[in-house]
Amino acid sequence: MAVKIRLQRHGKKNFAFFHIVVADSRAPRDGRFIEQIGSYNPNTNPATIVLNSDKALAWLNVGAQPTLTAKRILSYEGVLLKKHLQGGVLKGALTQEQADKKFEAWKAEKDAKVSAKKAGIVKDADSKAKAAAEAEAKVNQERAEALAKKKAEAEEAARAAAEAAAAEKAAQEAAAAAAEETPAENTEA
Numbered sequence: 001m002a003v004k005i006r007l008q009r010h011g012k013k014n015f016a017f018f019h020i021v022v023a024d025s026r027a028p029r030d031g032r033f034i035e036q037i038g039s040y041n042p043n044t045n046p047a048t049i050v051l052n053s054d055k056a057l058a059w060l061n062v063g064a065q066p067t068l069t070a071k072r073i074l075s076y077e078g079v080l081l082k083k084h085l086q087g088g089v090l091k092g093a094l095t096q097e098q099a100d101k102k103f104e105a106w107k108a109e110k111d112a113k114v115s116a117k118k119a120g121i122v123k124d125a126d127s128k129a130k131a132a133a134e135a136e137a138k139v140n141q142e143r144a145e146a147l148a149k150k151k152a153e154a155e156e157a158a159r160a161a162a163e164a165a166a167a168e169k170a171a172q173e174a175a176a177a178a179a180e181e182t183p184a185e186n187t188e189a
Contacts, residue, residue, distance in 0.1 A: 004023055004065055004066070005056065005065070020040055020070060021035065037056050038052055040073055053078070057082055078103065
């Protein structure tokens with residue numbers, strides 16, 4: 001029986017997550033499995049991987065073959081490195097303490113990279129939000145200036161219309177006064 005470590009798809013369309021399972025290679029992808037050893041959610045940034053490393057290592061040691069994607073996940077989590085270091089201990093090339101020290105150094109470096117990526121994502125999100133807020137403030141300021149200019153033009157037009165009306169009224173009054181004086185002069189003659 002060929003045993004595989006592979007992914008079993010769950011979730012909905014365009015939003016899948018996966019269980020990492022140990023299954024017979026002849027079983028359907030989402031069908032019967034021997035043991036579930038973890039889960040993988042690619043929908044988060046960075047992807048969320050929950051893996052029982054000890055069970056995965058035990059299955060690798062008894063001959064389970066990981067699929068390509070499962071192998072990448074196991075490598076990312078350090079299971080394959082741990083298996084490699086155990087092989088060195090069994091051959092006598094390393095002591096268990098040296099192997100543990102190498103693995104812990106690798107794990108610390110990987111954790112630093114992951115935390116740096118998370119910090120970079122948060123920083124990018126903050127900078128994008130700040131840039132969007134600045135752009136919105138600029139647009140709002142331009143709108144306010146346009147409204148103030150339009151209001152000033154309307155006030156200027158109203159003032160000009162009032163002055164024109166006052167000038168027209170004064171002209172009409174002057175014409176009426178001139179018309180009243182003209183007949184009075186004609187009656188005297």
